[in-house]
Amino acid sequence: MESQLKYRKRMDAIFKNVRSRGYKFLMEHESKEVLKIYTIPTTRERLAVDANDAIKSANTIGYPVVLKICSPRIVHKSDIGGVIIGIHTPKEVKEAYRKIIKNMSAKAPEAKILGILVQEEVPKGFEVIVGAVRDPQFGPVVMFGLGGVFVEVLKDVSFRLAPLTKNEAFKMIKETKGFKILEGLRGEKPADLNALTGVITKVGEIITDLPEVMEIDINPLIVFNKGLVAVDARIIIKDRL
């Protein structure tokens, strides 16, 4: 109970901070803090404020790393050169840092930059998306789909009311055409469906527990044969309560 109160206070502080910035979505690292409170595994990462700070962070996290722009104005980070992957050395960190800053001043000069997120690079796995929205008719609803073209082109997704059971979350996964891929094609090892149903139910809990949350988006969530990790996340909150 005491820890719950502590978490609640921490989340209130995040929401307050976001509103004070005048925006209604949490930054990637803030969104992940909420996920962590709900025991959803997230990438190891640190917000760096200059190139040397980024190198220090990368050394602590371990290579390879990814650098991502962190600005409340920028929603689609990679569209404007705000993400660089496959960084293996401190020298590459420095170059990548400068390149992102340069890209930003060219393509989004008005954007306020809070820093650059240095993040562990996650090994290959199954790329999925888990999200939630507050529907005007049904209230909190969770979504599951396979990442990439499955979501963008084929709209191969399924929905359920939140909160939901792990069993119902499993049915959601099974309902998508992408399920066969998660089971492992041509001798490939299957995705950790137990961990995945866990994340789906937890996302359902977040949107049920927190009335200020309007949308949640974990995209991508990388699912391994054992375990998984949220690589990018976004939480959108109400303007005011």
Added chain:
Amino acid sequence: MSNYHFEQALFQMKRLVEPRSVAIVGASGKIHKVGGAITRNALEGGYGGKIYLVNPNAKRIFGKRVYPNLEDIPNDVDVVEIVVSAPLVPMIMEQAVRKRVKGAIIISSGFAEVGRDELQNQVVRIAEKGGIRIIGPNCFGLINTELGLDLSFTFSKPLKGSIAFISQSGALCCGTLDWALQNEVGFSKFINLGNKCDLDETDALVYLKEDRQTKVIAIYLEGITDGRKLFEAINFVSKKKPVIILKAGVTEPGARAALSHTGSIAGHVEIVQGVLKQAGAILVEDVEELFDSIQVFSQPRSSGRNVAIISNAGGLAVLTADWCHKLGLSVPKLPSQTIEELQSFLPSIASPFNPIDMTGDADYERYKRVLKIVSETKAVDIIISIFVAQGLVTSDGPAKAIVELNNLSNKPLLAYMMGGNSVINGIRILHYGGVPVYSSAKRVSRAATKLVI
């Protein structure tokens, strides 16, 4: 259903659908007008309760006494059916309150559906004051075949049966009734909800769950007023009776601000489908599929997906196997013991695997024997039996064999009869024998999927 007065809704719905007395305000002798058609249907239905006709401008209608005013009726009235022009409805409702009527079916249109929300709200406020529950306005009425009570204005008088139909659209009710008559499909209750100013699908579902005459519930749904409430009602009812839903895909008014992926993908239709499935509803996409699904529930539900296909033609058997596979059913190879048993008497050119081709001269005896063996095979959950007229055997024999197995076996059994005039007889035998029969590989396979839990 936390804020929902379940017992109260059940009691009030029961009084509306099973009244002891009904007053028709706006009764008429002109059968080509709504008031006249309703009066005719109500009087001709064979209803055992009291029907009172109200119209200040008539003395007698169809030889029956007419009261000038609702309040002139000397006895109690459970339900008032209102067929007057919309602006007069509040006045009639005031009378109904004084008369202590329990429920109102408002046929009249000209309310929220044409933007007159205030008039509709006025009616609701009067009803609340007197504790009257409302079906409608802007609806086609209701039918209770068990009581012979027809408060609709349709041409077609439905047969008694076990299917309840709830619809937001009156026209769809009329079309469904007409189809059902031609196909000899019977109904228990027909409830058209219209504008749903008070009672909605949730209340109808709660009532139908307890209604002993109803075994299957079919719903045509347009708008949803309270999604959570509807979800809980379906969830509650579908555990006891199949709930089939045809949802008209109304696109979401007003685009959602799409800051997240989920937000941009979460269209109204996808969410509704997910939620209804979660509640345990059986979703259909078209009226034809709705009718096909209604009929399949004469069969028990299945927890397995393994289908055995038994046919007198190889081509149709393979076509059906393809559809089963495409729709997520499986057509497994039969156990070697079953295959050997079939091989012992089938002609050498027959195929004893699955799908089973018994060849074109398969008659009553062969259908019967193969059906029995297959139905006793543990590996089989659902049986689809196919017949196509090929000039060697008439359709009655195979149909009889299928019906006989249906009476013996507790496995779901569906039939597919291909052809025209030469299968009419077989189709009739199957229909009266309680075996759902379809006219294409796709339709029979799709109907089979509805049985799988």
